[in-house]
Amino acid sequence: MLLKQRKNWESIKGLKLNRKLTAIILVFVMVPIAILSGVMFYNMEQSTIKENVSYLDSTMARRQDSIHNNIDSINMITQFFLSDETMNRVLISAKNQDSFTTKEWIEIYKNDVAALERLINTNPVLGGARYYAANDNVQEMMPVMYTASRMQRQPWKGYALDGGWVYDYKDNLFSSSDNAPMMALITPINNKKYGFLGAIEAGMKMKTMFPSLYENVPSEISCFVTEDGNVIFGKRSDEKVKRIALNLAAKMEANAKKIENQDIETYYSKEDKSVISGMYIKELSGTLVSVEDISGSLNEVYRQRNAFVMWMILILILLSFVVDGLVRQVLKNFYAVLYTIRQVRKGDLSVRALETGRDDEMGELAHQVNRMLDNIQSLMQQNIDREILAKDSQIKALQNQINAHFIYNVLESIKMMAEMQEEYDISDAITSLGKLLRYSMKWTSELVLVSEELEYIKNYMALINLRFDYDIILSLNLPMSIMNQRVPKMSLQPIIENAIIHGVEEIAEDTTIYIKGVIVGDDCLIEITDNGRGMNDEELDRLKKKISGEIATGGGSGNGIGLKNVQDRLHVAFGMDYGIDVATKEGCYTKVSVKIPMRRVENITNKY
Structure with missing residues (x-):
């Protein structure tokens, strides 16, 4: 392997100068372009992903608000039904096999049933709210009171005693009922004295609670994962989306047990090329999952990138021919300069390259070679002058040392003259000055x-x-x-x-x-x-x-x-x-x- 690499390197070194220069120019031109284009298309890809993640996250936030409003409506109507004392007496009467008079039934219908019906009609998102008695000993009053036989027709009849949320069922109350998928909160009505009195069904269309399941968005599929792991789709189903939804629902349900306020989780899956968003709904004990396939948007970015690469390859081929021709023209006078350099290598510093002008690089090269030879001769002369100067400095240093000794001797003579004149203050001052000068002039780097x-x-x-x-x-x-x-x-x-x-x-x-x-x-x-x-x-x-x-x-x-x-x-x-x-x-x-x-x-x- 090393031998092969060495041979390849030797073959590259053996290329002509014009081809080497052409290759270097193309590398220096194309490498920055390749890096910048790579960064540009990477940023385009990341921007596409971020935009889709942000959009789906904000969409899920809006859906969250709508779902919470719908749940509040269902809980509110359920509480109204539970708190209606008259209807509770009707259910107790049915439990005890008692009956009301016709006049009493009319009063109940005019007052309580009519009020409940108005409450239902004023909330258009509700699909309906009904009482179901524990037996058939009750006067049915549409649309709020029905017998136990009617309840037995409903797919959720098994929830009557325990209650809870039921999803994606067909309303079988009447043969002519709407076939739209429904969901409802089933609430049992229990009395400490009389036991189970019946059940309340507060229902809503699945399309109203989860419109994203039924929207016709080509690249997006939504589903709802119930607490028991049942995955409910709307118009379209997909096994990949089902797998993603089950994994995300399990994760968010586990996190919901640790975190009091579970938020929406939105992320990009590189493996699936999809933006995935999950929203755990604590009241429903389920998770709404939306999966948006953005492979189309990413593929468009990749298509643009590939087209750009193909154009760059074509431009590179054309540019290589153009650059090679220009390099050949530039190197025409190169060898004339090379001859001059070889003569200099032999020791002839008087030779000079022929200057044909400085209009192009080769003319400039010839001029600079001549200047270099002039500088070499100048530097050689400077080295000679520097050696002479160094010797002069040594001589001056010796003279300075002699001058210092001369100063000390003069100061000593002045001191003696002062002592002879009995000027001892001057003598002491001269002594101090001499010591000070001696200490100052005796320089050491230590x-x-x-x-x-x-x-x-x-x-x-x-x-x-x-x-x-x-x-x-x-x-x-x-x-x-x-x-x-x-x-x-x-x-x-x-x-x-x-x-x-x-x-x-x-x-x-x-x-x-x-x-x-x-x-x-x-x-x-x-x-x-x-x-x-x-x-x-x-x-x-x-x-x-x-x-x-x-x-x-x-x-x-x-x-x-x-x-x-x-x-x-x-x-x-x-x-x-x-x-x-x-x-x-x-x-x-x-x-x-x-x-x-x-x-x-x-x-x-x-x-x-």
């Missing part, structure tokens, strides 16, 4: 001891005090263990300088800067506190944002760039968990805390 940094700060303070008419005292309180820790070079001095410029100078009086060291777990804090003017909350917040980099720092004084640089160097040296923090109180003090990791050192009992 960390320095805290004690070395503090020594540098002492020299800095000695020179600073020469500027002012007041004294700035430096108070140190650090354990030897912290003195032996390491920090980035010149990381504490900018904090001292910041304290003097922004805190001490404005009050212009004798003051003290405190440097205190505290060990906290595996870390240590170096706290630098001045008794200067402090800052308000707004200034502190702006300074912290500059230090953290949330807002930019400029190049001027007082913009936090010094503290920002210290923060960045501490992060680089020790990580993001370490750095500086600022606390202040306006008109009182400012404290900058430098947090660094604590390393194990010896001689930690003494203080600096």
Whole structure:
């Protein structure tokens, strides 16, 4: 297999350049088109599915409202029949083999029977409501009172004692009754004293309760699944729909026992290419299921997709001939440029490609090859110049080192002259300046001891005090263990300088800067506190944002760039968990805390 793939790859590599370019162009053109068309037709398919799912779901919601209204009508008429005391006395009389007078029968018919009949007629969705006596000892009063013999003709007669919903039966009360399928709520009438008195039939046409079963929608079939698993179809039946309905009804009935308010469930079945919607009706203990076959809509999408693919194939074939011809024309001057490149490979950098103009790609290629050769020669000359410059830099570095020694020697001579003139303050200042310059010029990329940094700060303070008419005292309180820790070079001095410029100078009086060291777990804090003017909350917040980099720092004084640089160097040296923090109180003090990791050192009992 690998050998075959290798041979195929070698055969591709051996193709002429014009064919390779043609293939690459066609791939780059057709692949995006194929991807976009695939996405487009996939979205069309999903949109078709979503539209049908949404439509069927909203349709089922409307059907749910209608069914609940119909059920309420049946329950309401049943309650009216149960609560009619006169009709209940008629049923008790029939049970006891008693009878009413003709006048009493007329009064019952004029009042109670007529009222019940009006109630039935005012609700057009009802198919009727009837009393059935427990025996034949009753005067039949159409359309509400019938004998037990009439009840025995009905297919639901077995429900008379227990009651319940019956579906899809033919009304056999009279031979001329309507043959339309009916459904009804059968309610037994029981009396504690006399027992079973009869039954009430509150009926409705199946078409009224479930119109979707009888609608002539070509792509949709609906059915009703009863509690005992009987599947009732309307005009059309289908075994696939029956299988789907039974599975969905079992699932929704199980869910209804767990969820108090069972909603409508609508989804798309890829296997059946159908949108399926189920509605569990708790009052009926059954499930209405509608299955809409959307294969026609999907097939139309697939047909458009296939037609698009066929057109793309034809366009691809035509495009391959057009592109191949164009590539051949473009490559006419290619080999002239290729000859120049081969000469350069042999070492002849003076050769140049013949430029016939920059009107096409090959002319541009020739021009760029010539520019490349010019650049190569220029870069070679730059490399030579860079080597010369590097040697010059080494010489200048040596001269700088000599200049630093010269400065130290001059400062030492000035110090001796001051001592000779008994100007000891000047001598001490020169000494501090020399130490400060020596520390500054002796640059190292490694960390320095805290004690070395503090020594540098002492020299800095000695020179600073020469500027002012007041004294700035430096108070140190650090354990030897912290003195032996390491920090980035010149990381504490900018904090001292910041304290003097922004805190001490404005009050212009004798003051003290405190440097205190505290060990906290595996870390240590170096706290630098001045008794200067402090800052308000707004200034502190702006300074912290500059230090953290949330807002930019400029190049001027007082913009936090010094503290920002210290923060960045501490992060680089020790990580993001370490750095500086600022606390202040306006008109009182400012404290900058430098947090660094604590390393194990010896001689930690003494203080600096």
